[in-house]
Amino acid sequence: MYRIVRKKVLNPTVIQLEIHAPLVARKALAGQFIILRPDADGERIPLTVAGTDPEEGTVKIIFQVVGTTTEKLKHLEEGDSVADFVGPLGRPTETEGIKKVCIVGGGVGCAISMPLAQAFHKLGANVTSIIGFRNKDLVILEKEFTEASDRLIMMSDDGSYGRKGVVTEPLKEILEAGEKFDTIIAIGPVIMMKFVVETARPFGVPVVVSMNPIMIDGTGMCGGCRLTLNQDGKRVTKFACVDGPDFNGYEVDFDEAMARGAMYRPFERASHEETCNLFKAAEAAASANGGKEVK
Amino acid sequence: MALEPKKNAMPTQDPALRAHNFNEVALGYTEEIALSEAKRCLNCKNRPCVKGCPVNIDIPSFIMQVKNKDYEGAYQTITKSSSLPAVCGRVCPQENQCEGVCTMGIKFESVGIGRLERFVADWHNSHSTAAAVPPASNGHRVAVVGAGPSGLTCAGDLAKKGYKVTIYEALHTAGGVLVYGIPEFRLPKAIVAKEVGTLKELGVDIETNVVIGKTLTIDELFEMGYEAVFVGSGAGLPMFMGIPGEALNGVYSANEFLTRSNLMKAYRDKNDTPIMKGGRVAVVGGGNVAMDAARTALRLGAEKVYIVYRRSMAELPARREEVEHAEEEGIDFRILCNPVEILGYNNPDDKRDPKNGFVRAIRCIKMELGEPDERGRRRPIPVPGSEFELDVDTVVMSLGTSPNPLIKNTTPGLEVNKHGGIIVNEDGLSSRSAVYAGGDAVTGAATVISAMGAGKVAAASIDEYLMKK
Numbered sequence: 001m002y003r004i005v006r007k008k009v010l011n012p013t014v015i016q017l018e019i020h021a022p023l024v025a026r027k028a029l030a031g032q033f034i035i036l037r038p039d040a041d042g043e044r045i046p047l048t049v050a051g052t053d054p055e056e057g058t059v060k061i062i063f064q065v066v067g068t069t070t071e072k073l074k075h076l077e078e079g080d081s082v083a084d085f086v087g088p089l090g091r092p093t094e095t096e097g098i099k100k101v102c103i104v105g106g107g108v109g110c111a112i113s114m115p116l117a118q119a120f121h122k123l124g125a126n127v128t129s130i131i132g133f134r135n136k137d138l139v140i141l142e143k144e145f146t147e148a149s150d151r152l153i154m155m156s157d158d159g160s161y162g163r164k165g166v167v168t169e170p171l172k173e174i175l176e177a178g179e180k181f182d183t184i185i186a187i188g189p190v191i192m193m194k195f196v197v198e199t200a201r202p203f204g205v206p207v208v209v210s211m212n213p214i215m216i217d218g219t220g221m222c223g224g225c226r227l228t229l230n231q232d233g234k235r236v237t238k239f240a241c242v243d244g245p246d247f248n249g250y251e252v253d254f255d256e257a258m259a260r261g262a263m264y265r266p267f268e269r270a271s272h273e274e275t276c277n278l279f280k281a282a283e284a285a286a287s288a289n290g291g292k293e294v295k
Numbered sequence: 296m297a298l299e300p301k302k303n304a305m306p307t308q309d310p311a312l313r314a315h316n317f318n319e320v321a322l323g324y325t326e327e328i329a330l331s332e333a334k335r336c337l338n339c340k341n342r343p344c345v346k347g348c349p350v351n352i353d354i355p356s357f358i359m360q361v362k363n364k365d366y367e368g369a370y371q372t373i374t375k376s377s378s379l380p381a382v383c384g385r386v387c388p389q390e391n392q393c394e395g396v397c398t399m400g401i402k403f404e405s406v407g408i409g410r411l412e413r414f415v416a417d418w419h420n421s422h423s424t425a426a427a428v429p430p431a432s433n434g435h436r437v438a439v440v441g442a443g444p445s446g447l448t449c450a451g452d453l454a455k456k457g458y459k460v461t462i463y464e465a466l467h468t469a470g471g472v473l474v475y476g477i478p479e480f481r482l483p484k485a486i487v488a489k490e491v492g493t494l495k496e497l498g499v500d501i502e503t504n505v506v507i508g509k510t511l512t513i514d515e516l517f518e519m520g521y522e523a524v525f526v527g528s529g530a531g532l533p534m535f536m537g538i539p540g541e542a543l544n545g546v547y548s549a550n551e552f553l554t555r556s557n558l559m560k561a562y563r564d565k566n567d568t569p570i571m572k573g574g575r576v577a578v579v580g581g582g583n584v585a586m587d588a589a590r591t592a593l594r595l596g597a598e599k600v601y602i603v604y605r606r607s608m609a610e611l612p613a614r615r616e617e618v619e620h621a622e623e624e625g626i627d628f629r630i631l632c633n634p635v636e637i638l639g640y641n642n643p644d645d646k647r648d649p650k651n652g653f654v655r656a657i658r659c660i661k662m663e664l665g666e667p668d669e670r671g672r673r674r675p676i677p678v679p680g681s682e683f684e685l686d687v688d689t690v691v692m693s694l695g696t697s698p699n700p701l702i703k704n705t706t707p708g709l710e711v712n713k714h715g716g717i718i719v720n721e722d723g724l725s726s727r728s729a730v731y732a733g734g735d736a737v738t739g740a741a742t743v744i745s746a747m748g749a750g751k752v753a754a755a756s757i758d759e760y761l762m763k764k
C-alpha cells in the first residue's frame with residue numbers, strides 16, 4: 001500500500017497527490033511516468049511524474065477526473081492509500097544539449113510539461129512556456145510555470161484569463177518573428193500536439209511530443225500502448241511504455257492515436273457514471289446516518 | 296492381472312456449459328480413479344519418465360505411494376523436485392515429456408502422470424494444514440527477478456537450501472504468466488496463490504511493484520547485499536504481423552487480451568478494466584496462448600470464435616488436449632489461412648459514427664503446404680486469388696513475443712542474442728558474474744515447465760557458486 005501524504009485540489013477537476021513511494025522517488029526523472037491501481041478491483045492507469053521529494057520519499061502526481069479510476073482517486077484523502085504504485089517507467093525526456101526550449105502545454109497536459117520546464121530551467125536553458133486552458137477557472141500551476149520560465153504566455157479559449165485563443169497562435173507569431181529554438185516540447189490533448197507539429201513544420205524546428213495512450217502493464221509486455229511512427233517512408237510500430245512516452249512529433253500518426261484513445265469511451269462513460277452514483281449514494285447514506293461515514 | 300490399455304479419462308465440465316463460465320474445465324481425478332490409474336504404472340526398471348521430466352520428478356516412486364494411498368508421501372516426493380506441483384499437473388505438456396516416453400505408451404496409452412500429479416497436489420492442498428517449515432538459514436542472500444514459473448522455482452529451490460531469497464515482481468500480483476496469461480478455466484488463480492503462499496512459508500520474500508531495470512537495476516541489487524541474481528523476467532513485447540489495419544480498435548495482442556481478462560479480472564462485471572466482449576472474434580495463431588485467447592473470448596460471450604492458422608491441424612503447436620477442448624466448445628478452426636489485412640468501419644456520411652475506426656472484418660488468403668523448412672515443418676504458401684473475408688469485431692494476434700528490453704538496456708555487460716534473449720551457459724550463468732537467467736527471458740516464448748527447469752538448473756548453479764565462494 002502506498003500512502004497519500006498530501007492532497008491539493010488545483011481546480012474543480014484537477015487534483016494533485018503526493019504519494020509515499022521511496023524507491024520511485026529516488027529514481028524518477030522528468031518525462032517518466034508511474035502506473036497506479038487504486039484498489040483490488042481497480043484499473044491500472046499511467047500518470048506522469050509531476051515532481052519528487054527523494055528525502056521524504058514522495059512522488060507527486062496530477063490528474064484530471066475523467067473516469068472511474070480518477071473518480072476513485074478523487075475520493076481518497078491524506079492518510080488513505082492506493083493499492084499499487086510502480087515506476088518510474090518510460091524514458092526520461094532528453095535534455096542534453098538543449099539551450100533554448102519552447103514548452104507548449106494544454107489543459108491537464110500542463111501538469112506533465114511543468115516538471116520539464118523546471119528541469120530545463122534548472123539546467124540553465126532558456127525556457128519559453130506557452131500554456132493554455134479552456135477558461136480562468138481551469139488554470140493550474142501558474143506559479144510553478146512563472147518561476148521556471150524566462151517567458152510565460154498564458155492562453156484561454158474564451159479570453160477569461162491571459163490571451164484569448166489557442167496555444168499555436170503565439171507559437172506561430174514567435175516563430176514568424178524569427179526566433180529559434182533547439183526544440184519545442186508539446187504536451188496536451190493529441191489534437192493540440194498535432195497542430196503544434198503543423199505550426200512548427202514550416203520553420204523546421206524539432207518537436208517532441210509526449211504520448212499518453214491506453215496502457216496496462218507499462219513494462220513492455222501487453223502491447224496495448226502501441227502507436228505508429230512514419231520513419232523514412234516506412235510505418236513502424238512503437239510502444240509508448242518502453243520506447244516513449246516522448247516521440248518525434250513529425251513521425252507520430254496522431255489520427256491513429258486519437259482513434260485508439262477513444263476505444264473504450266462508451267464503456268468508460270457508463271462506468272464513470274455508475275461510480276459517481278455509488279459515491280453519491282454513500283454520501284446520502286452517510287448524511288442520513290447523522291454524518292457518520294458508511295463504508 | 297490384465298493391464299488396462301487405456302488411460303483413465305479426465306472428468307470434465309460439459310462443453311455446452313463450460314463455454315459460458317470461467318470455472319475449471321478439467322475437474323481432476325477422484326481418489327477411486329487415481330488408484331485405478333496408479334495401478335497402470337509398471338514401475339519399470341529404466342524409468343524413462345524421470346528423464347523425460349524437465350525437473351526430474353521421481354515419478355515411479357510417487358505413483359507407488361499413490362497406489363499405497365500415501366498421498367502426503369507422494370506430495371513430498373514431488374516437491375523434492377517441483378515447487379509448483381498443482382500448476383504442473385495442470386499445464387505441463389506431459390504428452391511430449393514424461394508421458395511421451397512412458398514404457399506403457401509403447402503398446403498402450405501411457406500412464407496419466409500429469410493427472411496423478413494434479414490429484415496428489417490437490418489432495419495435499421485440501422487435506423494438509425501443516426505450513427511448510429523454513430530450513431535453517433545459511434546466511435546468503437539471493438535476488439530473483441520476476442515471480443513467474445522460472446523465478447518461483449529458483450526461489451523455492453534456494454529457500455529449501457537455507458538461502459534468504461527476495462523475489463522482485465513488476466506486476467501487482469506474483470505468478471507471472473500463471474496469473475496474467477493462463478486463464479482461470481485452465482489454472483484457477485487460487486491454486487497459484489496457494490503455491491506462492493507455500494514459498495512464503497519457506498521464507499521467500501516477494502516484493503511486488505518493483506520493475507528491475509527501472510525501479511532498481513541489477514547492479515543496485517548487488518550493492519544491496521545480494522550475492523547472486525536470477526533473471527526470470529519473462530516474455531516481452533508481443534509480435535504483430537505488419538499487415539494493414541493492426542492499429543484498428545478491436546485488435547489486441549494475446550498478451551493484452553489475456554492480461555485484461557486474467558490479471559485485471561475484466562471477465563468479472565465488478566472490475567474496472569474494460570475488454571471487448573461478445574460479437575465475432577478471430578484469433579490468429581495456433582499455440583496454447585491462441586487457444587487460451589479463443590476460449591476466453593467465447594466465455595466472455597462471443598457468438599463466434601475463429602482460430603486462423605496458416606498451417607494444417609497436424610502442425611498446430613498447441614497441446615492436443617487444448618485443441619480438443621476448444622473444438623468441443625465450438626471454436627471454428629480456419630486452418631491453412633493467413634490474414635493479409637484487417638478491415639475497419641469507415642462511415643463516410645457520419646464522421647461521428649461510433650463504429651468508425653473499429654474492426655469489421657479480417658481478409659485472409661488460403662494457404663497450401665510446400666516443402667519442409669529448416670525446422671522440418673512444411674512451409675505454407677499462399678494460393679493466388681484465394682482471398683476471402685471473415686466478418687469479425689475483434690482480432691487477437693497470438694504470434695509470440697520478443698524478450699523484454701528493460702534489463703538488457705540497464706545492465707552493462709549483459710550479453711543478449713539477436714532476438715534479445717539473454718545468453719546463458721548450461722549452468723544458466725549469463726555473461727555477467729553471479730547473474731543467472733532462465734525462462735522466456737532467455738529462450739523467447741516457451742512452456743511453463745521448461746522455464747521451471749531453467750529456474751531449477753540456475754538454483755543448483757547458484758548454490759554451487761555461493762558454497763564455493
